[in-house]
Amino acid sequence: MDKNDYLKAVDRLNLWAKAYYTDDSPIASDDEYDKLYNAVVQFEKENPDLKLSYSPTNRIGGEVLDEFKKISHIAKMWSMEDIFSDSELVAWILRGDKTDCEFFAEPKFDGASLNLLYENGNLISAATRGDGSVGEDVTNNAKVISSVPLQIDYKDKIEIRGEVVISKDDFELINSERSKNSEPPLANPRNAAAGSLRQLDNSIVKQRKLKFYPWGVGENSLKFNKHSQIMDFVRSLGFLRDDFCKVIKGIDELKIAYKELLSARELKPILMDGMVIRVNDLSKANQLGYTVKFPKFMVAYKFPATEKTAKLIDILLQVGRTGVVTPVGLLDGVLIDGAFVKNVTLHNFDEIDRLNLMKNDFVTVIRSGDVIPKITGVFKDRRDGTQSEIIRPKICPECGNELLDEGVFIKCQNLTCKARVVSSIIYFASKKCMNIDGLGDAIVELLYQKNIIKDIADIYRLDELSFIGLEGFKTKKISNLLLAIDNSKTPNLDKFITSLGIEHIGEVAAKKIAKNYGDKWLELTIEELLSLDGFGEAMALSYLEFMRVNLEKIKELLEFITPKIQNLELKTNIFSGKTVVITGTLSRSRDEFKAQLESYGATISNSVSKKTDFVLYGNEAGSKLEKANKLGVRTIDESEYESLK
Template structure:
């Protein structure tokens, strides 16, 4: 029986156990039996229980977890983390290589694993912080959870500061084992490996994270003081520090070699232990990466070459009906469960009943289903030849599945008009509180549902009458959480008018339309006529009818809400300029984000379009403008660069002068 009698023997045991764990979890080449590991590990635990002041920061006992956080704090990456541009075929690969003449460089290709991005900061060889990708600049500090992931070293043999970036994943086998265990205990199963990894990383109880068998796969670095000239050298160095790595890692010299590597990796897709959704291609030379730089969203020196969507055949068992916040009834296909790219797929979107007619699908049909990345699974084909007489046609519903009231059938859309329908109420409150509307932090879907089920809210109006006494009586609501929620609700008062209008959830009136209504009518928006709305640029009969009907039906409730929220109409002063009344398309990489240029142009009376046509007046083109620039030249549309734009923007003129310029 193993005994640890002194500190020197204890430190040796820590070193040995970490070496064995690395061999087992990272190298997949065990150098000790489970029994051997367990015997030494329990001896270590016994020594630590008797000598708590001597517990090493690097002890494997820290990998058990058990600490519980109330909420994750925000943390900032030293160097920004970026998303990647996606390409889907050899033509797009060729075009990507041509942009910036990347054929001058060599390329690194490696698997793109489907998980959650994580940034690990080491200082003096010690893991000091782990941050989720977040928005690329700021993420959530999940250090406590990262410490319990067995493939993340707590200590590395490199003393300088370094950010090591990678993907937190769950292997296919471990995912199946976790779900099998959940099924045996009667618990809901996890949706797919990617969501399972992201959710496990963000558990408030680190012991749950520790139980989920997470694996960290490095793919790059952020802040560092390494003197290498190539990305491939950096990755080899990171691997040498004790991190897990996949054997597929190639240096390619040209497009042909990249395509060959893609074909090779695609054949390995089903055999890989971790779900892949594509292949990463990046310039190997770091000087080349610096030269190519970044767009607003993506590095120009790397790209995700995505695999084709995987298709599986299964059976459409039934069609369920979902009622949205505006009352639209959406059909959802219920499938005989099928696994596609590691995800358990039980349902597919059917969009609307016109789509069902177009597909010609019936209940009981065998169908082809695809799922690609985050895309909602959908039916791609119906195998009519396999019908056996048990199939039944899918009928258009006449009554609401939630409240039973008669449905309004408008052709493409079928709607429940009962404002007191539970499904409409819940979804409308959730939407009202969401980020693009009133942005009430803490009032997400689960909390809103809980408040509704407990009778504390029955409509949006009730949110503003929640109090401390009623909330503290609910499970999971403590003083700090209640105070934060009530503060967020109070802060939503005095919001911008467009947010309020958008939050009401009127059919066909989204964020852009809400901004137009708010800027055009201000506080008088609720008294507008059909003609007023229909005359707005970009509004048609459908949008005008929808808004006017909505205002008439819900006027009393809207006025009550306005009285509490008191939304503010911020009138934007429109300067008369060269761009007033003109349609502008923005394309390419510019010195500021497109949103900034859009705001500037709109303040000068311009209309911003996403596509070039004969009605386009200007195309503001930056670097690598691409197809929109080609279309503009083809149609004879005036193209201006940023320098010319700045000169034109300074010219403030009256309408007659403007007309004389064109």
Template sequence: MNEYLKNIELANTWAKAYYLDETPLASDAEYDELMKKIKEFEKNNPDKIAKNSPTLNVLPLKLDKINDGFNKVKHLSKMYSMEDVFDENELKAWIKKNNAEDEEFFIEPKFDGASLNLLYENGKLIVAATRGDGEIGDDVTLNAMQIASIPKNINYDKKIEIRGEIVIYKEDFLKLNEIKLQNNESLFSNPRNAASGSLRLKDSSLIKERNLQFYPHGIGVNELSFKTHKECMDFIRSLGFLKDDFCKVVKASELQAEYLKLQNLRDSKKMMLDGFVLRLNDLSKCTEFTSKFPKFMAAYKFSPYEQITKLINVSFQVGRTGVITPVGEVQSVNIDGVNVRFVTLHNFDEIKRLDLMLNDSVSIIRSGDVIPKLTSVYKQRRDNTQKPILKPQHCPSCNESLHDEGALLKCVNLNCKAKLLNQIIYFTSKKCLNIDGLGESIITLLFNEGKIKSLLDIFSLDENSFFALAGFADKKISNILNSINKAKDVKLSSFINSLGIEHIGEVAAYKIASEFKNEWINKSYDDYIKLDGFGEAMASSVVEFIKINIELINTLYEILNVKIDENSSLKFSNQSFVITGTLSKERTFYENIILENGGKISSSVSKKTTYLLCGQNAGSKLDKAKQLNIKIINESEFEAL
């Protein structure tokens, strides 16, 4: 009983922090697990259910008791939360409990964002309010007016509450955090927090920069006379609201298959999803509620992308430019079927911003194949065992003193082995010399065995270099040596990129090659600063690199057959491309064609954009291109160009 009461107290604290304070103290998965324990106890002890149980109350504290600077608005009809199911067995039990085996269901994605209620009267948006405690929300009307996907006027003059989710697309979330990183501000932990925090901005003028989106999913008070939820939502979306392409009516027997379909689409969706919503389509059967849930709908939750664990150690990796990157080791945690033990910590400024300490409870996010990231620190859980993370004074590889540049620590020792190894790995990689068969693991083995000590040693490898090394048959050795010889024919842009010059990536290397040809090593700072897109850091980096490494560059020129990039046709001269969405080939395939034909590639859509090359599940870039009347093309149209 004591454990049950403690769980209730903890669940109520977490619920208040999530719904009212909007500063979560736990992950969704933790909260769901805690609620399972509470429900299990109450199922076995129905006569001992506490009055303050979260299964009876949405929140332990009403929103009208909170003074946070926002005007409070009472919803005309209550905004309920949904009952959760977590696997096929629970789904079947829910269907059986509701006698819905023969029913039709309206299904749609459950967006991971912030709930919003829009009240329209006489065709005009009167009030926009957050969900709050379900009965009373915060008045965020001025902010909602700045969101392009929320119509200010609709072609319906009767009173109606339109409900939905405010989301931020994943690509916009990344941009937002990049800006915050540049401004030395704390990062948003996930798109949901970014959407929720944006709704509560005190300065409404900042909303447009966030590119928030509103997707309706239901209605409150209304005078509509439709018989099905699908008809109702079709009408709502005809008023000018957005619609996701995964909204449909299915039979109860099809729910599991549709859930799996959406789960497979999860990574390719523009916004974060945390589940799948199912509700009876027949509105005449959508009338019963518990104190907390509608009985006619449920949320079928996905495996979480976010978990909470503990940071147990921080190690330091040396990159090819000498930058020291802190890497966190956490207590192993399973996220969507993958055991995660290591996470990126970005840099030391981010550690400082997070106020991160060893042995902290932390939130880890992993999405698709993206490297897991540590996004939040739960300082409320500290127990005096935490220790500060100290900047290293010496390189973990060569032990030389490190150069402190504030956010970055750098090893400037030219003979540092870790730097050399990563330089060699990069030099041979796909976007550089592209030596097939000579991957990271083989290079690391050859480096550790002393067979490779520099970039030049790659071209001195022979059969004897692999003698006595396990796993190298004659054919494998022959293939590697043939690939090295083949890689000697290299485009100038790839050669420049392979050198690993700081601040110079694939696109910048192409600009250098296109503009200066082989004279690039003789150009000055004044020449480089004039290149389109080059700033002081880039220009200085190239000139300094040439000055220090001219002997190495000349030797590589003697070994390699460096070819001037062929762009004689210049079909895309003075044309700017932006690429978005999922394409049938890797993005670099299209980027190379554009660059080789004299075009430019930009990361954002503007009036200067010539074409938007658009794949499936395109995001905000597509919306922006439509607004600016930019020519939008698909893969077939691109090939036709």
């Protein structure tokens, strides 16, 4: 094979691969492909300087990275507004005078968004969505996805956006293999796709059989007038196309299309969670523009949550960092939206009483998106005498100590209980507390199991030798973790108090203690605590009892940590002294909004009542928003919140 033969062979292999993977109509036998492929491999071994960037051999996999670099998108990757009913669809169309618009509708695949950058026809980079402006560089992983072309017939710079997904069948095969290898199953196809994209070893990515479906473009110099024309062009470059992509005019046609797609939900090989609707005319879309959070010219009409029937086999007990024992329902197993659900949250034993739940009951299970599945009803008429009462526990399932039953909450009071210790360390290291990057749940569990750390203070005794023999800990990972630990040694005092995990003492309470008493925080009296605005007896007693029981452990921690006493003057505005409930999906994390509101002196509540002053709501706001409207509580969306603060 000479250079010309090689160039032709690469083109032929890419054509055959497109026909097989993208068009689903093979034009060469496996034997033909393998022979030509092996000839190309041999030529590239002998002539490494002549190897083409778009050669199919670049999809082999096997490159292992230490970490992902950050990469900026040229054009921002926006989130989408969600709607859930025909009435919300009508309201969206009426906003911005979209009544006479032509729309482009397509499935909303439930996967992980990816941004591909091509220059001079070659794939230059691939990045996750990240925060919309900056994502993670997963180029090596994208290159082993067969439906991502390494080269396209378009020379200008262009960002092609789409969804990385795993088919339902491939997802089941992956979990079947994991089960054979005694590995835990992947949660659902969406998490599997997102997790696969973030694998440092791209040979694992290749095994996962990921697919890439384009849904739009970012940076581009295309001259089309309609989004549908852009998508036809993109798919002509060798990308996958779903058979449900429609140009539609009018509300009635949109409703019909939505029902059609919803009815095909179970039949589709790829998991869907709704239908994307966008204004097809690009000049009209540009005229509509954007809100702070999402485009005004497109919306995701989400499918309703999926309900299934399952049998409750048993109740598992989980112990948290404060010792609270939480019941978790164990089901016989049911497939919901591609996820095999065996565990459901039950919150507390009052919830079990409210549902009148018994072991061996048939129950209704609901799951919406990534929300933890929960039981919403019981089929009492299907009870056959095999049911048994769920007894409130008296002994801790982790350490065997006697539990304290306080009514709603049942607690383990043993401070050395393994579950409490591990949860406390995880909480201490979390982003909203000491923010020790790299010390996540799995690593804490591993270090505890290996007896490397037994309490919080042991975090600060870690060194390079601590990780000898631990799989997955390379030099760079260890040095990054140790650096993060070192950087956490001078936290603000309020952060340190918060990180201790004192029951009833959250970020706002910790700020008030730090602001008012500074370095006296270890020696406070009940009178001093009760003098603080918003402090009740339960909070004061909880703080004092924690200090009494854990004083020596805190002093041990302070041998490594020097908290900074800051001037924590609270900013005042309309939210100062008010009670706020946050619900729905917002443009930033709920913790960020919570921290900001608390800095204004607001109290954050988890439930809506007549005493609530504001409900800040985002997409998918449910019962809390409805209750607020019924009670006449003031409700504000994110844009109104920004104007009030």
